Amino acid sequence: MKVRAKETKRPLRMIVANWKMHPDSVSEAKALFLASKKEAMRRKNVQTIIAAPFVYLAELHTRAVGARVSPIMLGAQDVSGEKGGTHTGEISAEMLAGVGVSHVIVGHSERRARGENDDIVAQKVSAALKKGLVVILCIGETARDTSGNYLSIIETQLRIAFATVPKAILKSVIIAYEPVWAISGGDGRGQTATSDDVHEMVIFIRKILTSMYTRPSAERVPILYGGSVGGENALVLMQQGMIDGFLVGGASLKPHLFGAILTATNEK
Numbered sequence: 001m002k003v004r005a006k007e008t009k010r011p012l013r014m015i016v017a018n019w020k021m022h023p024d025s026v027s028e029a030k031a032l033f034l035a036s037k038k039e040a041m042r043r044k045n046v047q048t049i050i051a052a053p054f055v056y057l058a059e060l061h062t063r064a065v066g067a068r069v070s071p072i073m074l075g076a077q078d079v080s081g082e083k084g085g086t087h088t089g090e091i092s093a094e095m096l097a098g099v100g101v102s103h104v105i106v107g108h109s110e111r112r113a114r115g116e117n118d119d120i121v122a123q124k125v126s127a128a129l130k131k132g133l134v135v136i137l138c139i140g141e142t143a144r145d146t147s148g149n150y151l152s153i154i155e156t157q158l159r160i161a162f163a164t165v166p167k168a169i170l171k172s173v174i175i176a177y178e179p180v181w182a183i184s185g186g187d188g189r190g191q192t193a194t195s196d197d198v199h200e201m202v203i204f205i206r207k208i209l210t211s212m213y214t215r216p217s218a219e220r221v222p223i224l225y226g227g228s229v230g231g232e233n234a235l236v237l238m239q240q241g242m243i244d245g246f247l248v249g250g251a252s253l254k255p256h257l258f259g260a261i262l263t264a265t266n267e268k
């Protein structure tokens with residue numbers, strides 16, 4: 001099944017909850033989804049996307065009101081770069097679209113750490129876009145250095161991931177800047193990037209996209225930040241980092257913390 005590409009327009013703010021390999025049971029997943037949805041429904045300026053483990057997606061879809069028009073949408077955490085066939089354990093973009101998934105995270109650093117390189121990421125980006133999914137492309141350096149090498153890592157990740165993505169499809173792309181050194185161990189409390197770090201990176205990402213496409217199309221791509229985001233740092237990152245929202249790990253598992261991030265994003 002091919003679904004129509006959902007247009008992602010700035011300046012709609014958005015929050016993507018990356019549940020990673022949580023929770024442990026379908027009943028807990030349903031409860032967490034409903035609690036997150038309750039928080040999301042109260043913040044009308046924010047589009048919320050819940051990226052749940054594959055096995056819960058079909059079940060959760062029935063709980064996402066009106067799918068594409070609701071303030072809460074469903075995402076997957078990965079997708080195969082293959083269309084279908086003899087690929088044991090893989091999940092295709094078509095399968096995801098078929099169970100009501102609209103967004104997919106591609107190139108998360110936890111997948112890159114398991115051997116996913118930029119070429120594989122590019123293949124996944126292309127496979128997902130072909131089936132009308134919105135791609136949330138994760139990019140980020142493992143460490144900061146004083147000579148600016150981290151910027152060339154980001155540039156390479158972007159250029160390879162989008163090498164075959166035409167300008168017309170760029171509207172179905174979201175970029176999540178997640179410096180690997182800022183990702184928490186699961187409790188959402190690690191070393192957060194400063195708003196200056198984030199702002200510098202937003203400018204840099206738009207510069208690279210402008211050189212690949214055009215300035216107006218580069219300006220329309222939403223850029224999220226991820227890495228130890230919580231209620232206490234979300235507002236300053238939104239206001240001074242010049243981002244369009246967040247990719248949240250640990251704090252998305254606790255509805256009251258997730259609600260605090262939603263409030264900051266909603267009120268920017």
Ligand code: 13P
Pocket residue numbers: 018108178182183184185186187188189190226227228229247248249250251
């Ligand atoms: P934390 O919010 O737990 O740092 O995780 C960030 C992340 O990896 C989201 O994809």
